[in-house]
Amino acid sequence: MMATSQTIEKGPPGGSERSSRIFYGWWIVVAAFLNLFFSVGVIFYGFPVFYPAFTAGLGFARSQVTQGFLLGFLFLGLPCGVLTGAFIDRFGARRVILSGIGLIGFPLILMGQMHKLWQYEVLCLLEVVGYTLSGPISNQVLVARWFHARRGRAMVMPTWGSGWGSGGPAGDEPSYPALRMGHALEATELLSCGCSFQWVFG
Numbered sequence: 244m245m246a247t248s249q250t251i252e253k254g255p256p257g258g259s260e261r262s263s264r265i266f267y268g269w270w271i272v273v274a275a276f277l278n279l280f281f282s283v284g285v286i287f288y289g290f291p292v293f294y295p296a297f298t299a300g301l302g303f304a305r306s307q308v309t310q311g312f313l314l315g316f317l318f319l320g321l322p323c324g325v326l327t328g329a330f331i332d333r334f335g336a337r338r339v340i341l342s343g344i345g346l347i348g349f350p351l352i353l354m355g356q357m358h359k360l361w362q363y364e365v366l367c368l369l370e371v372v373g374y375t376l377s378g379p380i381s382n383q384v385l386v387a388r389w390f391h392a393r394r395g396r397a398m399v400m401p402t403w404g405s406g407w408g409s410g411g412p413a414g415d416e417p418s419y420p421a422l423r424m425g426h427a428l429e430a431t432e433l434l435s436c437g438c439s440f441q442w443v444f445g
Contacts, residue, residue: 258364268389272400275382278340279404282377286370288405289314303360312363315371323375330376336385343377346370379405 294308330339348374350366357363383399390397 268397271309271389275386275401276404278344278377278432279379279382279401281404282344282374283379283405285404286347286351287374297363299305301358301362301363303363307360308363311367312371314364316370319368319371320375321339323372324380327375327380331381331384336381336388340381340385342376342382343373346373347377348373 290312293307295304295310296305298305327339330342346369350369354363354366357366379402383398385392386398386401
C-alpha cells in the first residue's frame with residue numbers, strides 16, 4: 244500500500260504531473276537573447292558610436308579612444324575567459340552573468356562623469372571584464388542546462404542577439420540603441436543608459 248500510494252503521488256512518467264509544470268527553458272533563451280543583444284551587440288559592437296562624442300567632447304585622440312577596448316581584450320580577455328569558466332563551475336552561470344551585468348552598467352554610468360584618459364581606459368577594462376562574464380560563455384552554459392532534446396537549437400538562438408544588437412542580421416549599421424547611446428555625451432544619457440541596463444538585467 245505504501246508503494247502504491249507513492250506511485251500515485253508522483254504520477255506516471257510524462258503524465259499529468261509533467262504537463263502541469265511550466266517549462267521555463269524558452270524564457271531563459273529569451274533572457275539570454277536580450278542579454279547578448281545589449282551586452283555584446285550594443286556595448287561591444289556598437290561602442291564605436293561613442294567615439295566621435297569622446298573625441299569632440301573630451302578632446303581624446305581617435306587612437307586613444309580605440310585603444311581602450313584593445314588593451315582590455317589584449318591583457319584581460321584570455322585570463323577572464325579562463326576565470327569565467329571556473330566561476331561558473333563554482334557559483335553558477337546566473338550569478339556570473341549578474342556580476343558581468345554590473346561591470347557593464349556601472350562603468351557606463353561613470354563614463355558620463357569622466358574627464359581624463361586614464362579614467363576612460365580603466366572603465367574600458369571593467370567593460371571587458373563585464374563582457375566576458377555576461378557574454379556568450381555564461382549564456383551558453385545557462386541555456387544548455389535547461390535543454391536536452393533541442394539543446395543545439397536553443398543554444399543558437401541567443402547568439403542572434405549579438406548580431407541584432409550590432410545592427411541587424413547583416414550588422415551593416417548600428418542598432419537603434421547604439422545610435423541613441425552615441426549622443427550620450429551631448430545629452431548626458433550615458434547615465435541613463437547605464438542605469439537602464441542595470442535596471443533591466445540586474
